[in-house]
Amino acid sequence: MNLLHRILLLTVSLAVLGVGRVNAVDFVLASKGVTPAPILVPKDAPPRTKEAAEELARCIEKMTGARPQVVEGAPAEMPARAIWVGYQPAVKSAFPKVDFEFKHPEEILIVANDRHVVIAGRDRWIPGGKVVKNRERKTIVVQQESGTANAVYTFLQDKLGVRWFWPGELGEDVVKSEEIKIAPMEYRYHPTIVGRSGVFHYSNQTDVGYGRSQDWTLHQRLMLDSFPMEGGHGFGDWWDRYHKTHPEIFALQPDGTRSGFPNPRTVKLCASNPKVWELWLKQVEEELAKDPGQTLFNASPNDGWSSGHCVCKDCSAWDHPDGEPRVFNWYKQNAQRPALSDRDVTFANKLAGLLEQKYPGKGYQVMMLSYGHSRPAPMAARPAKNVVIASVANFLGRTGLVDRGSTRGDTYRQQWDAWTKVTSELLWRPNTGSPAGWQQGLPDLSLQQTVSDLKSVAAAGCKGIFIDGVWEHWATMGPQYYVMGQLVWNPSLDAEILWQDYYSRAFGPAASQVRAYYEGIEKARMVFTAENLEADVFEFPKLYTPELLHASQTKLDAAKAAASSGDEVYQKRVAFVQAGLTYTTLTMENIRLMEGYWKKKDPAVAAKVLENWKEVERVIAAHPHAINGGPVRAQTPRMAGLHPEFPITKKKKTVKKVVDDLDAN
Template sequence: MFWKPNAACAMHPCRRMHILSGLSVMVFVLAWMISSASTLHAQSPVTLARDGQTMASIVVQENAPAATQFAATELQKFLSLVTGATFEIRHQPSDSGSSIFLGYSPTVEKHGLTLDKLKPDGFYQALINGNLYLVGRDDPSDKFMPVDRDELYDKEHGTLNAVYNFLEQECGVRWLMPGEIGQVIPKLDVLTIEPGIHCENPVFTDRKMDYLGHFLKFKDIDDFTDSRMEMTLWLMRQRWTTDNFQRGLHSTDRFEFGKRFGQSNPEYFALQKDGQRAINTRRGSYLCWSEPGVAKEFIKDARAWLQGQPPQSRGLSEWSANCFTKNQVCVDPNDAYKHYACQCDKCTAIQKKYGADAKDYSSVIWPAIVEVARGIEDIKGAYISTLAYPPKLFTPQAVQMPSNVHVRLCITGAPSIYAPDLYRQELALLQQWSKLMHGNLALFTYQNISRFDPLEVAMETMPRATAQFYRDTKPYIRGARILRAGTQMTTNMLDYYIAMRLLWNPDQSVDELLDDYFLKGYGPAAKPVAELYERLESLWQTIYTFYPNLQAQDVRYARGKRQGAAKEQDLWNKIYTDQQLTQFDHWLTEAQQLAQGSPQIQARISLLRKNFYDPL
């Protein structure tokens, strides 16, 4: 199932909903009375469609937000595909039949479905007095889902989440992968809903996978869709977060310090060993973080953005989306800082006094970021966002972190479970940061080793490790952004799908989620495909057995060197052996035979052969 109810927002049951072909049960917990117990228990199930004929209409207020109206069109489309019936979208209930009310309204409030019980992205599903209510908090904007940028639509659309939940849980719809090839749409002669009220909130409010631009660059993306909108829709259907806790990274070069201050204030820039300042290097400009003027300029820039001034007022060509979004400003060193770290006397003295690691500059950089945050404290709701990432990975020793600093900690994440020493170190670091930030911490994790030779052809699949990781880290974080920058959608799609469900609720059974994925996606061929993936997960873990400290850079920089050749030799002689390849071929052949008569399932299996097996 996509999610299970949590105690933060649960309401009483009038039914047990059997989810995913009996794999698990969703229990509705008593929270308050609707009318009276006798009235509630007297309510009956409601049939929305029978034999291709509709018995209900979709009701949306005339002035409903664009997000709510879009939810209505999605519900109308998929209900029609499932039942063969045509569902009318109306602004007022019909005189006959049931109504499916979408979005918040006075009618919803009358039934006690108040929005204050919902976290961002949460929703209600309620069947009361013969009518169905699908309700969430929706942004009042008159525009919805712009697709001309790499970040997805980030305004609240809880009603749309309620619609997708309804279609999955009540109708059996699935969106396993992008495009029509990934849609599972059962045909139902009768669609009947049991009475009851359910309120659902995500455990993690921060839930992201890569960014849209990565997906659109996959080598095999045309096998799924050529539509940017369809790719966006698929990610939305995975309940992509609307949380804007932390955005941006490696941002300081977007502040154009080199252009603005390279000549007038060379002291702003990192002093190099040769006596030069790191101004407009091939990697950008690098700053001297102990120089007071640097923080002052950041403060001026941040205040100008937050107060609605044009970028030209600060000598900038634009307000870069990587730095300036809504009520936040990202202040984060350029990548590769360690190669351009400041060697001035002040930075060196701070580093010598507090530096826990010769390559870490946390005690040099964090005080400046804190100073910038202090400089905007008077602007309500404004905050500084940044990463805990080299060169400032560790918690600072010399400063107190203000509440208007939002931090995303960068660690390996789920793959580190295969390297126990690394996992213990990362959990300890995570707990230190969580304590410092009072639990208001998000993660940036890396599951992207397979984008580098010689592992590019491997399938980096780890659903069970992902499940363990988010169960272990649940008490300490608000969520995560998972970087899976592989080269193909085919070899990533299962892990995307499972991870997004675990980010909604990490307490779900990953085995039940996998069973559902294979059963819904591969039908009669579910068993051999599931066996293939289970073996691939085991083999990926074996890679870490050979190389317990394996990181992406270890593979990347080993290419062309002796150790790189040795690793490639191990890949084929010890992991993806001829015997393993023969077994892969056997499973795929068996799956194709079992799926005869099911063109869509055969097409999915063909993708595994074409984009995974054949390149091996």
């Protein structure tokens, strides 16, 4: 590594650690020739606390070469020096003036004096409660709160300077040091966004789908939240469960039937029917039997938002006559009716009252999506205190996008803002779409806009975020993902400082060139999406032009040259970013070739496209985590038409096709 760069890096990154600080009362956590302070963990600590303690020991060993001993249980006598992970009574004697009562959900505490450090937080779990299997089929104990574990990851980042820029060994950055000192301090924090695991929901602790970033979401304090919200709908299996025994609970159609239109998965209910309420409470009981720690229960109407809603007089009476006129669809007919916001809130309130009546004092809440025809804020109905509204307002990185169901031309941002005025119990559940190739793994960067979006929803009191979906393409989207993770944990952070730290720590002497590369693409993307809010795949070459790709490659070539003067790790990380640009270039060539191929099939064109796909597979295999291969396989719907064996499927123009078009967003 360039000596000057190394000195600057250590000055910036280790100032927080107190490494080399001359201070007689600093706590020496580890020092050359001295056994590291032991890590003490309560014997009855929850599983995530014990895992975090081992991670702390691993990182200290990676920094200093010496691994501290992890000891479970109360010590027989007070040790001369120790790192306490989790609260136990012996800690109080070391810190007699510190308040160890945690008054807020997920509250964390890091406190140090000259001989001890305590890293603790509010932990809640039910021994013998819910367990799940993760991707490796390992049993995971689900905790309701994991404050201590999140406190450890905060300590590692903020006090020991550890960084996880992206998943995998290459994305981890640990600065080696012969000595680590911690100055006396006390730090308390509790996150305001308590539902965070849905931001990278493919990599939460239970999802076994596309996600490959579970360790990263854990370290970013996203995975272990206290308000795990769903992103979906509440009654997807009810037709199969009840249409024979309770046909009366399903939506009355204009033709007088309760047919289950449009299909079993998207069937709507007769929300005013008390039998629906009774069966929903039964479902809550079933869910609690599986997970005694669950506190949020979904009551959101099924998908297919424009189709099949109930027209009975009791349900219709819940609609406000002055609600925004919206177009509704039933079998072979449609009509304009008021928005469903007042109806859905009334339904949620009814369930919320019955829930509190059945489980008094438990703090259970009802989740209702503001989605489709309930996106506008209600005119008169107001959510009860135990009703949480999840707004499907799709403005993440897409400023100005209009709700296609709005007859007034309202934007999603306007709808979100309206909901903030009627409830303080608000979640944000945006669909990302693919404005510039988000779903195809292209560098669909909107860093500045995303920072603004996250900070504004946090300022509005947003309790949780679920994004559908983040596909985990780290070479093309790395800086955006990183800042998203950091800001969801702490929205008050300065994004510019985060970016400076990200680029300087991850890329060293190539920092400015890599930053220029990403920012150049972002600038072009924002211009493109201002005029193409919902672009088709075959429109992407208008953005990723040969000129933009050439300019981007020139910047990465400069980054490669600069990185050669530093440690090998910087060269590898620039190569990681290069894998994203190589993938983008190959995909653009395939889009251009296949657009012509479908007009006139040419075997030579097909051969070139297949050659490009083989190169894509090589790039993905050579650079783990650069591009998530699962979502961008040729046979997936988002890549339809980009491979000669997987053409775009053309649907027949039927009544259902009209419904599908309206329900697509």
